[in-house]
Amino acid sequence: MRLARCVQQWILLNTLILLPWVSCNKLDTIPDSGEDLPRLGARRSVSFREDVHHEEDGEGLVRPLYRQRVPPISSTTSVNRDFYFPGPTTRRRVTTVPTGSNPDFYFDYLRDESRQPGRSSGAGRDRPRAAAGGTEFSYNEKDKNGPTNWYRIAPQCGGRYQSPIMLNTSSAMYVRNKRPLQLVGQTNLPQAIRLQNDGHSAKFTYVWNEGDRPYIRGGPLKTKYFFEQFHFHWGSNDTLGSEHVLDYHRFPMELHLVFYNGLYSSFEDARNEVDGLVVVGMFYEIYDRFNEQLNTWTRFLQEVITPESTFTIQFIDTFPLYEVIGDVEWPYFSYEGSLTTPPCLETVTWIVSAKPLLITAKEIREFRRIRTRSGGLMMNNFRPVQKLYNRRVFRY
Ligand SMILES: *[C@@H]1O[C@H](CO)[C@@H](O)[C@H](O)[C@H]1NC(C)=O
Numbered sequence: 341m342r343l344a345r346c347v348q349q350w351i352l353l354n355t356l357i358l359l360p361w362v363s364c365n366k367l368d369t370i371p372d373s374g375e376d377l378p379r380l381g382a383r384r385s386v387s388f389r390e391d392v393h394h395e396e397d398g399e400g401l402v403r404p405l406y407r408q409r410v411p412p413i414s415s416t417t418s419v420n421r422d423f424y425f426p427g428p429t430t431r432r433r434v435t436t437v438p439t440g441s442n443p444d445f446y447f448d449y450l451r452d453e454s455r456q457p458g459r460s461s462g463a464g465r466d467r468p469r470a471a472a473g474g475t476e477f478s479y480n481e482k483d484k485n486g487p488t489n490w491y492r493i494a495p496q497c498g499g500r501y502q503s504p505i506m507l508n509t510s511s512a513m514y515v516r517n518k519r520p521l522q523l524v525g526q527t528n529l530p531q532a533i534r535l536q537n538d539g540h541s542a543k544f545t546y547v548w549n550e551g552d553r554p555y556i557r558g559g560p561l562k563t564k565y566f567f568e569q570f571h572f573h574w575g576s577n578d579t580l581g582s583e584h585v586l587d588y589h590r591f592p593m594e595l596h597l598v599f600y601n602g603l604y605s606s607f608e609d610a611r612n613e614v615d616g617l618v619v620v621g622m623f624y625e626i627y628d629r630f631n632e633q634l635n636t637w638t639r640f641l642q643e644v645i646t647p648e649s650t651f652t653i654q655f656i657d658t659f660p661l662y663e664v665i666g667d668v669e670w671p672y673f674s675y676e677g678s679l680t681t682p683p684c685l686e687t688v689t690w691i692v693s694a695k696p697l698l699i700t701a702k703e704i705r706e707f708r709r710i711r712t713r714s715g716g717l718m719m720n721n722f723r724p725v726q727k728l729y730n731r732r733v734f735r736y
Pocket residue numbers: 576577578579580
């Protein structure tokens with residue numbers, strides 16, 4: 341009797357275990373919508389298992405998210421298969437320009453008084469702010485506030501987890517079982533984009549509608565990281581400018597896209613937390629086959645030549661992240677590091693693409709016309725490479 345009951349229970353238990361397994365299994369049969377995706381060079385599979393995420397559309401149908409993320413790409417993208425560059429995107433909604441409310445985040449904590457609410461919706465160039473007092477850091481090694489003395493301004497700049505570093509392919513640890521890196525919302529358009537000359541770089545901060553802020557996940561990341569801003573580091577000529585050095589090669593420019601951990605409510609809250617930030621670094625290579633515009637957004641740089649100036653890019657002229665970096669499908673390095681400007685907070689997981697983006701000579705000249713507070717040209721705004729100490733660099 342007892343045995344019979346036991347067997348019965350055993351069968352019931354198995355049925356309970358098997359049922360969800362069977363229904364889960366069906367998820368794997370969702371077709372890979374490969375034909376929908378225009379490709380640039382070799383592609384990696386976009387079928388994720390634990391990572392397939394679905395979205396209910398209006399009719400209650402479930403469809404994989406990645407279907408909606410790829411806009412048409414112009415024919416010019418096939419010019420060179422060794423490089424990625426983003427194609428133009430189609431505009432998909434129209435709203436009015438906001439009154440602006442995104443707080444403005446600065447890395448240079450000595451100038452925190454400049455963290456004011458966003459500008460009003462007025463178009464065009466805002467008046468330059470009065471130069472802030474306090475100690476300014478400099479990129480010039482001959483200055484007393486040059487890179488080797490940054491630790492005097494901000495002690496963490498002398499730490500053992502500093503960035504940038506030299507990356508080299510042969511010594512990085514190759515990660516075999518990788519989850520795909522995904523930039524969700526890369527084609528979303530912001531309400532407006534605030535472009536600033538902050539004295540050290542040209543910085544693009546997006547103003548988002550609720551729920552539209554893109555985020556990155558996968559790869560080395562355990563949680564979602566929301567996009568905050570991007571800015572650049574560049575040189576006075578094409579032989580230098582990038583902060584990271586890849587296999588002893590320095591690129592003429594490097595883009596940094598800054599993200600903050602979704603566990604925290606804002607960039608400000610996240611930046612002091614050990615897992616607070618992610619910065620995606622992308623190198624640029626000069627594209628010299630023709631001198632037309634590849635990166636149409638560079639035309640806005642002329643609006644912030646004056647130090648401390650701000651320019652609001654109105655909705656009609658905004659561009660999604662996809663237009664700046666294209667698909668997130670490159671091999672990359674990852675390591676634990678820091679912000680590359682004071683206060684050099686050691687809270688950054690770095691993701692540095694091994695595949696450069698392209699920029700024309702004409703476009704990079706727009707960067708080299710920007711001016712600093714001292715009145716000089718803003719260029720060579722890159723920090724020297726830092727010691728690796730006890731860190732490992734991973735290659736994905
Ligand atoms: C590029 O600029 C650096 C720093 O100003 C300089 O040392 C170097 O000679 C320049 N190289 C060329 C090819 O102009």
